[in-house]
Amino acid sequence: MRLPVKATLLAGIPLVVMSAIGVVLLAQGKTDDGRATLAVGVIVAATAGASVVYQVERWSLRTQTAVHFAIMLVTVLPALVLSGWFPLDTAWGYLAVVATFLATGVVLWIVFYVIFTKLVPKAGRGTDGVIEAPTRPR
Secondary structure (H helix, E strand, O other): OOHHHHHHHHHHHHHHHHHHHHHHHHHOOOHHHHHHHHHHHHHHHHHHHHHHHHHOOOOOHHHHHHHHHHHHHHHHHHHHHHOOOOOOOOHHHHHHHHHHHHHHHHHHHHHHHHHHHHHHHHHOEOOOOOEOOOOOOO
16 A cells, blocks of 8 residues: 555544544533544544654655654644643643653654564564564465
């Protein structure tokens, strides 16, 4: 499957589902819940859709990370600001949003880097240290 199509499906499905739930909640007068659900929909959609940048093999990890960060910056950060989860009555509130965004991003990047560069390759190695090709079920 081509990456733009994959990204659209990965982002579109959760965005449509969560948006529908959010709209229903808003229609029921549950403003805080509806706004939070819409924010979660945007965050999940952006994260899922942007994950395909790590499948662009001609890009270095640095480029993939920079593109992913830029996408998160223009989608997830505004969703956090508009979510209602943070008190934004002072500059410290906005700083808390940015700090949470950056800290969460760094921690998740490190965790997934370790998983996909250290743990996954080891899981595919045989007892002799040679990476075994996956077999197809018959």
